[in-house]
Amino acid sequence: MTTAKLKAVIFDMDGVLIDSEPLWQIAEHKVLTDLGLNISIEETVETTGLRIDQVVAFWYARFPWPNYDNAQTAQAIVDQVVSHILANGEAMTGVISALESCQEMGLKIGLATSSSSDIISAVLNKLAIGSYFDAIKSAEHLSYGKPHPEVYLNCADALNIAPVNCLAIEDSFNGLVAARAANMQTIAIPEKRLSQQPRWIIAHQQLEDLTFLPSFLAQKISC
Known part of the structure; x- marks a missing residue:
């Protein structure tokens, strides 16, 4: 994985934070x-x-x-x-511990999603996780959604963090392409039945679920 210092974690929403x-x-x-x-x-x-x-x-x-x-x-x-x-709606495995770990490690937390404001509000309210995020950006009104990188670039800008210092977490190939195009570090957490597909090789790292994120971040930050 790239050696750029990690300063922020940007989560996709559907399939990463909520089993939607x-x-x-x-x-x-x-x-x-x-x-x-x-x-x-x-x-x-x-x-x-x-x-x-x-x-x-x-x-x-x-x-x-x-x-x-x-x-x-x-x-x-x-x-x-x-x-x-x-x-x-139910949270994906490990969501709260992942978000808390990001905060404890002093990392800014962003949300970059293709979903509309209606969906974002429903998810954040249902899971009661809105307070964790320092920036929330949707591709709803952008010229292009994912796999275009604009929503990720907008989120990094809102966090005031350079894209190369951001780690994007995605479950979809379209989202992963968007994050890579934004020049971000990336983790893929694909749906289990799709996890053996060779296309996930474009991610810097692949994890089984978010329960593995805290240890990954601890190792990454200590490097």
Whole structure:
């Protein structure tokens, strides 16, 4: 891994802090099949890490449907995800200990997500973790979402930390590409059933879950 001094940790949200990827897949599948698309819930994995308008555009390009309204379809999916999060959302393994370790080690903490403000609020409220973050940035209103690096660069800027001194934690390949393009140090924590895929080699480090982060950070900072 790069030898640049670590000063901040920037977390992706969906699939890193909250176990919401299955909730996204359920919502995406329901809304799209209600529109008449013949897709399986397994196929929705293809859009993991993309901003919601990009998700809708992705499927429309593949299976065009009549009366296309990207914003309306996107909002329908978001509304369902928010509902699922508030009812059933659960933190990923090791979230609180990871956040507390970052604070104890004097690292700034950021959040860089493709999700909308509605989803961010639902997650932070459900998990009661909003107070840990020094900066929260969404790609919701940016020209480009992940895999474009802008949301990561914006978060580093808000933290007043150079990107090279930031460690980004991602579960998706699109997010990992964004963090690498931002010139950040990276950790991949992919979904277990996808963890053996060779593409994660582009991460500087791969961990099984966030319970391994405190020891990794302690080792990294002591170097």
